[in-house]
Amino acid sequence: MLVLRLMMNNSQAYTQAATAYVDLAALQFNLAKVRELAPSSQIMAVVKANSYGHGLHAVSKAVSVEADAFGVARIEEALQLRANGIVKPILLLEGFYSAQDLPVITTNRIQTVVHCIEQLEALEQVQLDAPISVWLKVDTGMHRLGIRPEQFLEFVTRLKRCPNVADDLRFISHFACADEPNNDSAPRQLALFKQLTNQEIGECSIAASAGLLALPDSHLDWVRPGIIMYGVSPFADKTAGQMGLKPVMTLTSRLIAIRDVKQGEPIGYGGTWASPCDTKIGIVAIGYGDGYPRTAPNGTPVLVNGRQLPLVGRVCMDMLSVDLGPEAKDCVGDEVILWGASLPVETVAHHIGTSGYELVTKLTSRIAMVY
Ligand SMILES: *Cc1c(COP(=O)(O)O)cnc(C)c1O
Numbered sequence: 001m002l003v004l005r006l007m008m009n010n011s012q013a014y015t016q017a018a019t020a021y022v023d024l025a026a027l028q029f030n031l032a033k034v035r036e037l038a039p040s041s042q043i044m045a046v047v048k049a050n051s052y053g054h055g056l057h058a059v060s061k062a063v064s065v066e067a068d069a070f071g072v073a074r075i076e077e078a079l080q081l082r083a084n085g086i087v088k089p090i091l092l093l094e095g096f097y098s099a100q101d102l103p104v105i106t107t108n109r110i111q112t113v114v115h116c117i118e119q120l121e122a123l124e125q126v127q128l129d130a131p132i133s134v135w136l137k138v139d140t141g142m143h144r145l146g147i148r149p150e151q152f153l154e155f156v157t158r159l160k161r162c163p164n165v166a167d168d169l170r171f172i173s174h175f176a177c178a179d180e181p182n183n184d185s186a187p188r189q190l191a192l193f194k195q196l197t198n199q200e201i202g203e204c205s206i207a208a209s210a211g212l213l214a215l216p217d218s219h220l221d222w223v224r225p226g227i228i229m230y231g232v233s234p235f236a237d238k239t240a241g242q243m244g245l246k247p248v249m250t251l252t253s254r255l256i257a258i259r260d261v262k263q264g265e266p267i268g269y270g271g272t273w274a275s276p277c278d279t280k281i282g283i284v285a286i287g288y289g290d291g292y293p294r295t296a297p298n299g300t301p302v303l304v305n306g307r308q309l310p311l312v313g314r315v316c317m318d319m320l321s322v323d324l325g326p327e328a329k330d331c332v333g334d335e336v337i338l339w340g341a342s343l344p345v346e347t348v349a350h351h352i353g354t355s356g357y358e359l360v361t362k363l364t365s366r367i368a369m370v371y
Helices: 002-011 024-037 048-053 056-063 075-083 099-107 117-125 149-161 185-197 209-214 345-352 356-361
Strands: 019-022 042-046 069-072 090-092 110-114 134-137 170-172 249-261 279-284 301-304 307-312 320-323 335-339 368-370
Touching (some): 024 209, 048 356, 056 075, 075 090, 099 110, 117 149, 301 320, 301 345
Parallel strands (some): 019 368, 042 069, 069 090
Antiparallel strands (some): 249 335, 279 320, 301 307
């Protein structure tokens, strides 16, 4: 029995319910769009967090020709890219977390951000076989990572003097509110960044997706698109589709039961929803164990056979329920779309009170990825 199960696993001789289809052509289309929007800038494709849940290996391969470099958050992600044959520059967007990692960073030709004094001192004190390319991160208003503007000259001086730092010193900053059209903080951050770096010859970068779309002046030498590559909007009030981008992920599952329920019968844990009339409830094989948020409220849209229907009752670990309506003709086995081209992830995120970023990134390894 065990042997049979393992054999079936190997050959995929069964139907996997929850599946994310990743459209690599859409990904390439979106990257081409970025190139069109920022024709004078180089593109650092941001592929942290398993390419925002889309699969590091497949995504990085698909964009490896068009992207000029890759941005990651963790050294493990950089090493996975190298192991997958990616030879283009890779930047650790938060720098290294421990001085012990510096030899491996050198050996694998990984670039690093330096955002604090501890990182600078580690670089000054280490013995390396070859220097590392460094991006000095300046806090221009995000107040998360980065040196303060008044520390800029000291850091530049010390980095230029440090034999472990390559002589292509670059500069990086990050917007806090570039996704808010009426917030003037992004232009102020940009002005400060330009003012600090204008005496330097090194390349500069400040724009991620929102800056790239909303503030052309911010493109500078490098843009760093993450979410828009995946066809998801960085803005709360606009879907990526409305901006000419193509959603990359379609998350699907299947109806595993269709139940007749009577008016007033509560559905699921806690009985948080009861039907106002006799109806049919579809049970869908996806839940928070797959990364679909448990916090999705009644009314969150779900697409069944082309109809946008309300999720009802509490999302469970492996299942959720949908009100198919009394006249429903849907069948067990029918495909259900949780988000994708025909149901923007932004719309779903809006109902749940989160962002498309979080929804796509949080899918668990139980989801089958199909490219
Ligand atoms: C994640 C990240 C990006 C990409 O951001 P998006 O909003 O997804 O485009 C760019 N730069 C840095 C430093 C990041 O951490």
